[in-house]
Every structure is written in structure tokens, then in C-alpha cells.
Amino acid sequence: MKKIRVFAAALLVFATALSLAACGGGESSNGIKDIEKPKTAATSDEADVSARKDAVEASPNVNGKRFNLTLHEFTTKYNNAKDRRKENDRIFFSNWKKNSEATKDDNGVDIQYWYYNDDNVSFTATVETASQKLVNIGCGTTMSKFMGMDGDRKNSDIILGKAALMAEVACGFEEGSETVLQDIFFKTTTESDDSLWYKDYVFNMSTKEDDNDSKNNIMLFRVFPITDSLKNEWKLKEYS
Numbered sequence: 001m002k003k004i005r006v007f008a009a010a011l012l013v014f015a016t017a018l019s020l021a022a023c024g025g026g027e028s029s030n031g032i033k034d035i036e037k038p039k040t041a042a043t044s045d046e047a048d049v050s051a052r053k054d055a056v057e058a059s060p061n062v063n064g065k066r067f068n069l070t071l072h073e074f075t076t077k078y079n080n081a082k083d084r085r086k087e088n089d090r091i092f093f094s095n096w097k098k099n100s101e102a103t104k105d106d107n108g109v110d111i112q113y114w115y116y117n118d119d120n121v122s123f124t125a126t127v128e129t130a131s132q133k134l135v136n137i138g139c140g141t142t143m144s145k146f147m148g149m150d151g152d153r154k155n156s157d158i159i160l161g162k163a164a165l166m167a168e169v170a171c172g173f174e175e176g177s178e179t180v181l182q183d184i185f186f187k188t189t190t191e192s193d194d195s196l197w198y199k200d201y202v203f204n205m206s207t208k209e210d211d212n213d214s215k216n217n218i219m220l221f222r223v224f225p226i227t228d229s230l231k232n233e234w235k236l237k238e239y240s
Contacts, residue, residue: 035147037186038157042179044240049180051199055172056225059128059135061109064227065200067134067170071096071114071125074134077169084175091116091123102129111135121159123166124220137170138222139163143207144215160185163221170223171201184239185221197236201225 059066069077072093079090099113109128116123118139126135139162141155148155164182167173173181181203188194188205195204203223210216226234 035156035186035189036154038154038160038182040157040161040179041183041186043183044180047177047180049177049199050174051177051201052172055170056200057133059109059131059133060107061111061128061135062105062107063135063224064230065225066128066131067137067225069134069170070132071127071134074125074137074170078166081165081169081175089119091118096123096125105135118162121162124222134170136222136224137166138220139166140218140220142215143217143219146219156189160221163223167201167203167223171199171225173199187239188221189219193237195234195236196239197231198239202231202236203239 055068056065057068058064067074075091075093075096082088082090096114096116099115102110102112105111110130112127112129114125114127116125121139121141124138124140127133128135139159141159146156146159150158160182161178163185164178167181167185168175168178184196184198184203185205188196188203194206195202197203201223202225204221206220206222208218208220210218
């Protein structure tokens, strides 16, 4: 049940970040149809991907782990990755905003929710107030945006690409790993499992439905580390 409550809180944060009307209904699993795999996505058989072990450290929080990275450090590393790719859609630390007051997770650890509004997505982050380290990082959009086009490019490709680069930076995956990470996030939208485990991380896609208009359904892609015991408790399927 802890897992469900954590996901629900993140969806509430993301809904506020997008400044959408209050959504009716509850969380749903993926159920997105007719999304084609991005041409830039590669499977684990096509690329050898590894992550730095020091990117994660133990924590007293509900997941038992956190990123060894502050929000400011994530922003800097994300921009460095954008520079290497010669892409100019950098993000700025001053544009991150707190969402309401700090709260406590189920283990009593003080956490702060943050959000960042971008052109195609809104980023979200959960940060421990004491350590200032990231608990999870995410990005997402509305269903209508995800299913739309940006010129001759599919928005779904762009957003999955942003989610993959976000995960590569936060998790300490080697440069170029985003092709595989993009495939993982893609599979969370099309398969029955909206959470996949890979290299000690949970890759999750959560949705929040709007009963009045499905185009306003919220989609949130997140990545976060967990303990092996939680992986077994949640019965997570491994990406392969």
C-alpha cells in the first residue's frame, strides 16, 4: 500500500504543476493504445547499459534508498547532457517551484515536492528536506499533448526521450543509455505492467483520469531507486 500512496501523492503534485482542473476518478494503469515505439529506442539486447553504483545511497525513507544527487546537481547534469547532445532546451534551477509545504512520508521522513513547467512536459521531483537528496524524479504531460504532433515529430517520441534522458542523468547511467531507457518507458505505456524494474530502479508511468474529458488525463513518467525487499514485496516485473 505504501507504493500506491507514493504514486498518488506524485500525481497530485503533477496535477497542480500543470494547473489543470481537479480530476475526477482514480488512478489507472497504462491502457494507452496505438503508440508506436520511437525509432530512437533500443532494447537491452541492442545496447549494453550500466549504471554507477554510487548514484544511489541508503535512506530512512519509505523506499529505503535515495539518489545521491540534489535537485540543483540534477539540473546541472541534465543541462550538461543537453549541451553534449547540442540541444538548447536547457532547464534553469531558478524555475523549479515548491509545491505547498513540506510533508512526511510513511516513515516520518520530511519531504518536499517540486515542479518545473517546460514547453512539452512538466518535471516533478521529491526531495528529502534534511539531506536535500532526490527521492524520485519525473516528467509528464496530458494525454492530448502526448498523442499530438510537433511538426513532423510525434510528441510521444519527444516526451519519452525527455523521460529517458532524465533517468539517465539521475540514475548515473552511461552516456547513450537513453535509447534503452526510452524503450523501458515506452513499454510502461503499452504493456500490462505500468512499473518495470531495471538495474535497481523502478520505471513507472502513472495516470490520473479526468471523467469529463479524457484528453486532460495526466501522464507521469518517474524513476526512483528501491530496496530489493520492496522489489519482491511489490512483485515488480523486470525489464528484458
